[in-house]
Amino acid sequence: MCDAWRCVPGLEVLTKKVNLCDTVRKILGQPQGDSFIKSSDAICQCFPRIGDLSATSGFKSFDQGVLSIADSKDVNQAVKVQKCMNDSGFKTADDRDKVRKTLQSMAKPKVLIIEGPEINEGSYFKLIAISKSCKPGSSCTGMRIQETIQNLLTPYMAEIARKFREGLFVPWVPFLQNLLLISNDFNLASQNLGSPFISFRSRFDYATQTSCVELGSCGGPAVSSFLKQVGDIVKSTQLIYHMSVPETSSNLLITYIKEAQDANELAEALPDESASADLFRGGEIKTVQDLFKFVPTIDRTFLLQRKIGWIVDFYAGYSAENRDLVTSTYNSLVAVADSSSSAIEFELNVQEHPENDSLLQQIIMMKWIMKGEIQGHLYTMKRAFERYDDSIAKSSFGPGKSGVVMEPSAISYQRWTKIPKMVMPCSKQVTKTFNKAGFTKTFSFTEYSKCMVEGVTAYYPKLQIPYIRLAL
Incomplete structure (x- = not known):
């Protein structure tokens, strides 16, 4: 029988807590380390959230130009995610100009294309607020409709x-x-x-x-x-x-x-x-x-x-x-x-x-x-x-x-945020066996390293350009 005061009963692996941000700075170097830390919420939390939202009925409905009260929750979440990305330096891009050129190319000598107002999320919420209160039989007062x-x-x-x-x-x-x-x-x-x-x-x-x-x-x-x-x-x-x-x-x-x-x-x-x-x-x-x-x-x-x-x-x-x-x-x-x-x-x-x-x-x-x-x-x-x-x-x-034929319709344009190809901290789970004084201990831990990640793109709900095709 071993006296614990005079002999070692086994091997224990000791861990040390480190500051995650300092670790990122150490791995990526500067200024890449600070840049990543600043945008980490957007990359790690907001960006994946966009993919989840795109599968919701509200996202899809708004994407198609539908103005429905039932979609407001999903649309609101999409707005928050987009703001998160923008605030972290990832700006929103779109192909609006290209789509408008396509729309105007539909005009002919006897065909006029008349554009109407686009509805972004801000306008959408104002219209939805009116729709919620302005029901059949209601007075619709105080809604600032005009x-x-x-x-x-x-x-x-x-x-x-x-x-x-x-x-x-x-x-x-x-x-x-x-x-x-x-x-x-x-x-x-x-x-x-x-x-x-x-x-x-x-x-x-x-x-x-x-x-x-x-x-x-x-x-x-x-x-x-x-x-x-x-x-x-x-x-x-x-x-x-x-x-x-x-x-x-x-x-x-x-x-x-x-x-x-x-x-x-x-x-x-x-x-x-x-x-x-x-x-x-x-x-x-x-x-x-x-x-x-x-x-x-x-x-x-x-x-x-x-x-x-x-x-x-x-x-x-x-x-x-x-x-x-x-x-x-x-x-x-x-x-x-x-x-x-x-x-x-x-x-x-x-x-x-x-x-x-x-x-x-x-x-x-x-x-x-x-x-x-x-x-x-x-x-x-x-x-x-x-x-x-x-x-x-x-x-x-x-x-x-x-x-004269008047055909109301809408054409959509895409909006997106792109995270470019960049250096990021990557992690992997490592299992290592330690040997000391005849004792053996297997231990698993996370190991961080510097790696290159390919660019990825997140797509927001499309916005619609309403128009009238006027055939003379």
């Missing part, structure tokens, strides 16, 4: 208004005014056609009833052919001079011109507090592109373009229904009015048959009336249909066209 909406949208409204004005309201006004002018010209020509046509018809009736029936002067081929052509012109003109663009359609044009002018003036307006609160009460603000619902000019444009589309379809239909009759009548009248009378004069032979002189004078007078008093009005009416068709063809409206 201030929030104005702060979000005011920086964008001038550009939004400019594109709506240049793309829609400014060209709409002269387009509608032109349709109104054409309608007025058409109706005036139709009205002015009445008196000369009645005179012309009377002469035709007199000639056919008196000269043809009583005197039998119309049997020759030249005279009968002329009177047959004139008879056809009389029948078609009888229909034409009763034509008139309905007053109701002209009144609608006047109304829509005024609405387009008002829309132009109010293009930069934002909704009042009550209208904004109604959108929150109705649960209509669910995604970033829903922010366009706070731009009244969009709804105003949608309703107005439907009205314009309807009235343009009416004019296109009116032209299609009546154009051919007016055009063919005009062409026939010009051909008859400009035709030679020599065959008719030879056939009537007034020198030998003076009784035919009255018919010849009636024919000469009918040709003069056709050319001098009817042709011009028919031409105006024919040109009116051509002007309708040309104006409508150059517009966004009319049969087979979709009119």
Whole structure:
């Protein structure tokens, strides 16, 4: 038996506590040691946390542009992690400029891209705070709704208004005014056609009833052919001079011109507090592109373009229904009015048959009336249909066209923090066997060393750029 005072009963490994920061400085050297210590929380705690958060439903939802109260906890954690990284010197980078260039490249001569306000985490929490309190039936007072909406949208409204004005309201006004002018010209020509046509018809009736029936002067081929052509012109003109663009359609044009002018003036307006609160009460603000619902000019444009589309379809239909009759009548009248009378004069032979002189004078007078008093009005009416068709063809409206198409959407850009390739303290668990005075002891401990770690990147929730694709 061994006396503990006179012999050693075994081997004990003694450890010494060291300052971890001093150890890091010793391993990495300076200034790398202090730099690592300063950023250690970000690298060792915050950075891994980003990966955990990216798997949460709130992170994914916000990443897709959804504005949901249920996601606020996860979004708040993502904000804290990003701040932790930034405060430690790891700045946030993004590809926003690249994405915006891609977005703007989608613009074409007949396609406008109108950007709306981005929603970052700060804006998100303000909107969520309103959504939490502004429920159906609530007063929504004290929520500073108007201030929030104005702060979000005011920086964008001038550009939004400019594109709506240049793309829609400014060209709409002269387009509608032109349709109104054409309608007025058409109706005036139709009205002015009445008196000369009645005179012309009377002469035709007199000639056919008196000269043809009583005197039998119309049997020759030249005279009968002329009177047959004139008879056809009389029948078609009888229909034409009763034509008139309905007053109701002209009144609608006047109304829509005024609405387009008002829309132009109010293009930069934002909704009042009550209208904004109604959108929150109705649960209509669910995604970033829903922010366009706070731009009244969009709804105003949608309703107005439907009205314009309807009235343009009416004019296109009116032209299609009546154009051919007016055009063919005009062409026939010009051909008859400009035709030679020599065959008719030879056939009537007034020198030998003076009784035919009255018919010849009636024919000469009918040709003069056709050319001098009817042709011009028919031409105006024919040109009116051509002007309708040309104006409508150059517009966004009319049969087979979709009119103005407004498509709200969003495009996302990525944000990230990158930890570069750097020297870091690495550790490994070491097990060592100690031998002393015949005694053996196995002991495990942590050993630190200097090592190179490859760069890694942490991705934050994407931010969305809402936009409207406006196809003219």
